[in-house]
Amino acid sequence: MPDNDADRDAIIALIHRNRAAIWTHDFALWETCFVHAPYTTRLGWWRPGGIFVRQGFDELAARARTAPLPVSLPNAYETTVENLTLRIAGDMAWAVFEQHYPERYDGYFGPGIVHEMRVFERHDGEWKIAVLCFLDGDAGKLSQVALRLDGAGAVLWKSPAAERMLADSDDLVIRAGRAHFRDRTADRALDAALAWAAKLDTAYMSGHGAVPIVVEAGEGVASRIYWVVGDAGMILLLLADAAVDEDRLRVATQIYGLSPAQQRVAALVAEGLSLAQIAERMAITPNTARTHLDRIFEKTGVRNQTALVRVLLSAVSPV
Incomplete structure (x- = not known):
């Protein structure tokens, strides 16, 4: 069945309305976005807390009101929806998309990309969210030295702290868009760790883990520890997190x-x-x-x- 333009516009507006309501604490508006039923579900993953599943509209509403996200007008109104796939069939629809957030919260940052999925139902002529899923692309804390790499070491993103560190680092250098350790032993360890991390995301179910890389120094000089972390399809190179x-x-x-x-x-x-x-x-x-x-x-x-x-x-x- 071809997508109806009016339905498509209404569902896209619902995605934006739901996001704006939660980031501005407009809970009356937020409640109008959901199916009020025991099967209404919100599930997701974010770095600070891992995986969670919430089921039943009453539980969702109670959590939204008692422990809300901080107010963020940029996240409410400047976030963009990208790479949207939307399918509509009768009174049900589903969508997968990305939301690109301009601002982070609680000291966390990331590429600002959250991977999203929604299942919608039409009730009394209005589209509502029945299932909300997300995978947060958050890469860590603002203070952390973090680079997001691909399996070949190409730098996809750098944290502000990493930008500053790379300017005068004795350990790391970016050559031809790829991260390298100046120390050959550490650089070989990085190549091996990246290959290992890349394999974590090749199976039907992805894995996660971390491998330390110790950059040795001379007598009386502090060695430094870096971590290659594979998680949720991402590969991160982190300076040791205390x-x-x-x-x-x-x-x-x-x-x-x-x-x-x-x-x-x-x-x-x-x-x-x-x-x-x-x-x-x-x-x-x-x-x-x-x-x-x-x-x-x-x-x-x-x-x-x-x-x-x-x-x-x-x-x-x-x-």
């Missing part, structure tokens, strides 16, 4: 039975400090710092700090 590292180190402490002092030493090693810097930070002698490090080596079964970082930061909670 919050992520802290969580992983907490798990590693339990796995390997590290004492509080050993955990502190391990955290400072992961931060990239030399043994002398660790001793100074902890107000202990270099010999004591060395003793703690040797005990950590014994417990984890590794023999150098680079291997230790990989072991410690590979510890991930199953939930």
Whole structure:
């Protein structure tokens, strides 16, 4: 059945009206956008919170009112709908599209692209949303050094912090539009990690994971840790995120039975400090710092700090 122009215009207007209502806290308008039924569903994924499913209009409405998004007029009225596919058949319709947001919130950014899907029903001559789905293209926090790459290392997007870092980085360089580490060993590790991350999204169901790349430095100079992250079809190159590292180190402490002092030493090693810097930070002698490090080596079964970082930061909670 060919799409009816009036129906198409009404559904597109509904997409925009629903978005404007939630970003301006016009909940009376927002409620008019949905089918009020137990089967009304909202599901999605976003980086800060992962996957969620909400079912039943009453639950959707309660959550919208009690814990709303912050008000954002740019997101309400300047967001564009791109790559729309819309099919209409009788009193039902479905659409897939992208919404390109000009502004982020809660300290987060991204390419600003959210992948969306809707199922619509016509009730009393009016189109309503029965199912709302989204996949947020958010790439992390505003303060984080992040590059979005393809499997060959081509730079698709850079965070503001990455732009600043690249201007005088001793580690990373962009050549012919591709990210490279100046250190050959790290650059080979990047190639391998990108190939691994690209494979995560080749099967019918995509996977996710992260691989650390340790850029070694000279004695007394802090090493730096980067992560290649594959998630939701994206490949990100991130400078170590302190919050992520802290969580992983907490798990590693339990796995390997590290004492509080050993955990502190391990955290400072992961931060990239030399043994002398660790001793100074902890107000202990270099010999004591060395003793703690040797005990950590014994417990984890590794023999150098680079291997230790990989072991410690590979510890991930199953939930």
